[in-house]
Amino acid sequence: MEDKREILKRYFGYADFRTGQEPLIDGILAGRDVFGIMPTGAGKSLCYQVPALMLDGITLVISPLISLMQDQVRSLISSGVRAAFFNSTLTPRQYAIALERAKAYQYQIIYVAPERLESPGFLEFAHSVRIPFVSVDEAHCVSQWGQDFRPSYLKIREFVESLAVRPIVGAFTATATAQVRRDVVELLGLRSPVIQATGFDRANLRFEVIQPRDKYAELLRLLRESGDASGIVYCATRKGVEDVCTRLQAEGIAATRYHAGLSEDERRRNQEDFIFDRAPVMVATNAFGMGIDKPDVRYVIHFNMPKNLESYYQEAGRAGRDGDPARCVLLYHGQDVQLNRFLIARSNEEAELDDKTRGEVLEKELDRLRQMTFYSTTSRCLRQFLLRYFGEDAPEYCGNCSSCLKSEAIDVTDQARKLLECVRQSGERFGLRFISLLARGGEEAAMDPRVRRGHLEEIPAFGSLSDSSDQLLMDILHQLLAMGCLVQTEGDYPVIQLGEKAQEVLSGRESVQIRAMGKRPPRAAAKGRSTEKEEPQGEMDPELYSELKKLRARIAGVQGVPAYVVFPDAVLRRMSIAKPKTRDDLLKIPGIGMAKAEKYGERFLALINRTA
Ligand code: ADP
Ligand code: ZN
Numbered sequence: 120m121e122d123k124r125e126i127l128k129r130y131f132g133y134a135d136f137r138t139g140q141e142p143l144i145d146g147i148l149a150g151r152d153v154f155g156i157m158p159t160g161a162g163k164s165l166c167y168q169v170p171a172l173m174l175d176g177i178t179l180v181i182s183p184l185i186s187l188m189q190d191q192v193r194s195l196i197s198s199g200v201r202a203a204f205f206n207s208t209l210t211p212r213q214y215a216i217a218l219e220r221a222k223a224y225q226y227q228i229i230y231v232a233p234e235r236l237e238s239p240g241f242l243e244f245a246h247s248v249r250i251p252f253v254s255v256d257e258a259h260c261v262s263q264w265g266q267d268f269r270p271s272y273l274k275i276r277e278f279v280e281s282l283a284v285r286p287i288v289g290a291f292t293a294t295a296t297a298q299v300r301r302d303v304v305e306l307l308g309l310r311s312p313v314i315q316a317t318g319f320d321r322a323n324l325r326f327e328v329i330q331p332r333d334k335y336a337e338l339l340r341l342l343r344e345s346g347d348a349s350g351i352v353y354c355a356t357r358k359g360v361e362d363v364c365t366r367l368q369a370e371g372i373a374a375t376r377y378h379a380g381l382s383e384d385e386r387r388r389n390q391e392d393f394i395f396d397r398a399p400v401m402v403a404t405n406a407f408g409m410g411i412d413k414p415d416v417r418y419v420i421h422f423n424m425p426k427n428l429e430s431y432y433q434e435a436g437r438a439g440r441d442g443d444p445a446r447c448v449l450l451y452h453g454q455d456v457q458l459n460r461f462l463i464a465r466s467n468e469e470a471e472l473d474d475k476t477r478g479e480v481l482e483k484e485l486d487r488l489r490q491m492t493f494y495s496t497t498s499r500c501l502r503q504f505l506l507r508y509f510g511e512d513a514p515e516y517c518g519n520c521s522s523c524l525k526s527e528a529i530d531v532t533d534q535a536r537k538l539l540e541c542v543r544q545s546g547e548r549f550g551l552r553f554i555s556l557l558a559r560g561g562e563e564a565a566m567d568p569r570v571r572r573g574h575l576e577e578i579p580a581f582g583s584l585s586d587s588s589d590q591l592l593m594d595i596l597h598q599l600l601a602m603g604c605l606v607q608t609e610g611d612y613p614v615i616q617l618g619e620k621a622q623e624v625l626s627g628r629e630s631v632q633i634r635a636m637g638k639r640p641p642r643a644a645a646k647g648r649s650t651e652k653e654e655p656q657g658e659m660d661p662e663l664y665s666e667l668k669k670l671r672a673r674i675a676g677v678q679g680v681p682a683y684v685v686f687p688d689a690v691l692r693r694m695s696i697a698k699p700k701t702r703d704d705l706l707k708i709p710g711i712g713m714a715k716a717e718k719y720g721e722r723f724l725a726l727i728n729r730t731a
Contacts, residue, residue, distance in 0.1 A: 123148070126172050127165070130198045132712040134653050137162050139317045143289070144169050146313030147252060153289045154258070154309060156300070156316040160323065160414075160442040163291045164191060167254035171228045172200065176249030177221065179286075180230045182256040183269050186394075187412040188230040193684045195228060199714025204230040205241065218244050233260075233271035236278040245278075250286050253279055255307060258290035262302035276308040288312075294319075319509050323439045326501040327448045327521035328494070334422060334450045335366065341420060341448060342372060342400060347668075348417035349399040353434055355423035355458055357404060363422060364402040377403035394681050396672065408434060414441035415683045420448045424455035424495050426463060427487035428508050431494070441687045451495040459488050498522055500634070503601075514601040515594075516634040528632040531595050532624065534584055535631040538595060539604060539621050541580035545573070547616040551607075554615065555592040558584040598633050599624075653709045655697040663730050664695040670726050674719065685719065686710070698727055 123144055127133050136144070139157050146153040147170040157163050171178035182188045188204045195202035203217055203226045221229060222244055235241045253275075255261075261272035279288055290303050290312070304312065331337035338352065354360045357378040364376040375389040375398035392398040394413050401407065405425070419438040425431045431449070439445025463484045467477060494504050501520035506513040517523050541558045542549075549557075549569075556564050557575060560582020564570055575581060584592060596615070599605040603620040607613045623629035668682075668691060675682040690710040699705040705716050705724060 121173070123169050123173065126169050128712070130172065130200060130712045130714065131165060131168075132706070132708065132710045132715070134709065136165075139315045140166050142313060143315050147287055147289055148173065150287055152287060152309045152312040154300075154303060154312040154314045155289070155291045156295050156314070157291070157293065158317065158319055158321050159293045159436055160321060160440045161293075161317060162442070163256075163293075166291065167252070167289050168195070168200070168228065170252060171254075174251040176251045177224065177226060178228050178252045178254060179245075179250055180228060180254045180256060181233050181236070181272075181275060182230050183233060183260050183267070183272075184257070184412060185232065187256075188232070190412065190681070190684060192228075192230055193680050197684065197715060197718060198712050199717075200228060201226050202228040202230070205235050206230075206232040207234075214240075222247060224248065233269060233275065236271070236274050242278075242281075245282065249284075250282055252287045252289065254289040254291065256291055258303045258307065259292040259295050259299050261306045262299040264296070264298045264302060273306060276306060279308065319506055319511055320502065320513065321436065321439065322519070323442055323444050324435065325444065325446050325519045325521075326435070326505065327446060328451055328496075328501065329448060329521070330451050330495075334452060335363070337450055338363070338420060338422060339367075339370065341418070342367070345418055345446075347399055348415075349393070349396055349413065350401070350416055350418035350420065351407070351434075351437060352400060352402045352420045352422055353407075353425070354402065354404060355425070355455070355462065359422065360402050360404055367400065367402065372400055373398045374400040374402050377401060377407040379404065379406045395675075396682055405430060405434060408437050411437070412440065413437075413681070413683070415443070415688050416440070416445065417443075417688075418446040418448065420446075420450065422450055423458060424449060424451050424491060426459045426484070427491050428494060428505065429487070431491065432505060432509070441683065441689060443687070443689045443692075449495060455495075456488070456492055459491075460485070463488065498525075512601055514598055516598070516632055518632065523634060526634045528634060530630060530632055531591075531598075532627075532630040532632075534587060534592070535595050535599055535604070535624055537580060537583045538592065538599065539617065539625055541578070541583065542605065542615060543617060544578040544580045545575055548614050550612070550614055551593065551596050552589075554596065555589050557581055558592060559587065559589065560585050594633050595631065598631060602629075602631070604631075653707075655693050655708070657696045659692055660695045660698070663698070663727065664691060666726060666730055667691045667694055667723065670722060674722070686715070694723065694727065699724065700728060 127136065139155065140162055143153045143155050143166040155163055155166055167178065167180060185206050185208060188206060192202045192204045203221065205214065205217060209217065218240060220226065255275060260267050260269040262268065279286060288307060288309055290307055290309060295303065329337060352363060354363055357380045360376050360378045364374050367374040375392050377386055377389050390411065393401040416438045419435045425434065435447035438447055467481045467484065470477065472480060490508060494501065497504055500515055500517050500522050502517040503513040503515060516528055518528055538554060538558055541554055545557060553569070556567065558580060565576050570576055596605065600607060603618045604624050605615045605621065606618040607615050624631060671682050671685050671691060675685050687710060690708060693708045697704065697708055699708060702716060702720055705711055705720050
């Protein structure tokens with residue numbers, strides 16, 4: 120049997136797993152339940168798809184979003200996996216045929232909508248085949264505390280336990296507060312699961328706030344900059360959507376629109392135009408987005424500030440699901456605050472609440488609006504602001520937001536290493552200030568009673584940073600805390616100790632940077648998943664890239680699938696850098712497995728050999 124790495128390469132075209140994937144896959148293969156909490160774009164699907172291809176029998180994937188399910192199945196099929204979906208888009212006849220095939224084990228993976236689990240035809244099938252593994256996508260839907268509660272998710276547990284042999288159960292989600300996590304484990308009946316939580320951060324998203332004098336002119340500039348890439352422009356009101364969309368269309372930009380005031384038919388049509396790249400720009404209210412899973416959205420621009428950061432992060436997060444660089448731009452104007460106050464007050468009045476509750480709700484909403492406004496006006500790192508708001512710590516400097524890009528990063532790896540040494544050599548039993556004092560050394564430090572008592576002037580790190588200021592060293596120490604290189608103990612006299620990540624810095628594998636305020640901006644470098652090891656190096660060829668995109672569009676058009684099902688943007692970009700000449704070269708490109716090389720290889724190679 121092939122091992123998991125061979126599967127990864129053969130079907131998906133990747134040589135390495137990403138952080139978090141391997142422990143989950145290993146868990147599943149060892150027969151354990153698993154629970155993966157990873158941000159969008161982190162690669163959750165592979166965590167259940169790889170084991171599904173190794174286990175004996177049929178893996179069921181329960182997924183609440185029909186469009187997502189169809190995309191995934193199409194991609195799997197084009198990667199050479201025998202996959203199918205059971206949902207309401209199938210006619211009874213198609214469904215009957217699919218069920219027959221499934222009973223004969225013609226599929227390795229079947230995606231099902233949760234409602235199916237209660238239908239007799241499906242149950243009869245499920246009880247007649249081997250189902251080693253059930254994977255629950257968007258697992259937070261089981262919790263009433265979350266935003267997308269789906270009552271039929273509550274039936275999953277019963278279904279799983281009704282099978283002759285209880286399958287392994289995997290749960291996956293991008294969002295889970297502590298409460299939702301408990302619900303997932305309990306309500307899905309996970310049995311001592313392997314849990315992987317990789318945090319909220321989406322490193323490929325660049326957060327930007329712009330305060331333009333003329334929003335519309337700025338929007339035009341941003342859209343022109345983005346070329347023919349696909350993106351969403353969110354406006355606060357229907358009227359806003361109409362205005363902006365009409366103006367853009369008059370400008371010759373292929374924009375379409377979406378809001379609750381349009382007929383269902385028009386909404387569906389416009390949405391499809393967007394998904395199939397016929398109209399790359401979608402102008403919409405926040406009614407747009409639920410259940411849309413277009414992975415190659417390259418930017419989300421907010422024409423108005425939303426009413427809170429929860430909505431903002433959710434809407435902005437629709438950019439870059441494929442893990443490729445994407446921009447999240449907020450166009451801010453003081454008037455947005457007024458507009459939101461008005462919208463909040465109106466919906467508060469309309470809500471059926473008693474006066475006391477009404478007052479409390481209003482207060483809370485206004486408070487969240489204040490936080491949103493702080494975000495829109497801060498000069499600090501935007502990513503840090505967002506992550507802290509959601510209860511996660513983050514470094515002062517991310518290097519990929521409009522605040523960080525405005526200020527220069529100073530590399531302080533050397534000083535950081537000396538500070539870590541200082542913490543270690545002094546026995547991990549002092550606070551931040553004292554470490555700074557020790558590292559600076561000198562007369563003042565030598566006189567300190569704690570230094571004298573412990574003979575700390577004898578450790579090599581004493582005075583190792585004698586020409587640095589206390590302020591600088593404190594900044595670096597805080598950065599090290601945020602990075603997890605240092606941890607602070609709880610209690611009245613917190614001391615700092617070396618954290619898990621310290622070794623990364625000490626060994627030189629990781630560098631440390633802090634932000635110098637008020638300096639000239641460095642050149643804005645787009646930051647994607649720089650961690651991918653096999654990424655081809657070199658300049659990309661924009662002309663070739665655009666030719667590759669055209670070829671992809673033609674193939675997608677003929678097959679009636681969205682472009683990203685043929686190849687994601689990242690793969691085309693890599694092709695335009697690596698310029699593969701042969702089939703073997705092609706297979707070296709991350710994201711191209713055997714089946715896709717077989718299916719599309721020749722046409723792409725021909726194009727590359729012709730142009731390059
Ligand atoms: P999620 O479900 O977590 O939002 P996906 O499973 O859709 O994320 O994966 C996002 C992107 O990352 C996809 O384009 C996928 O092919 C890619 N990807 C997943 N795993 C890897 C890997 N090990 N190496 C490189 N790319 C990967
Ligand atoms: Zn930043």
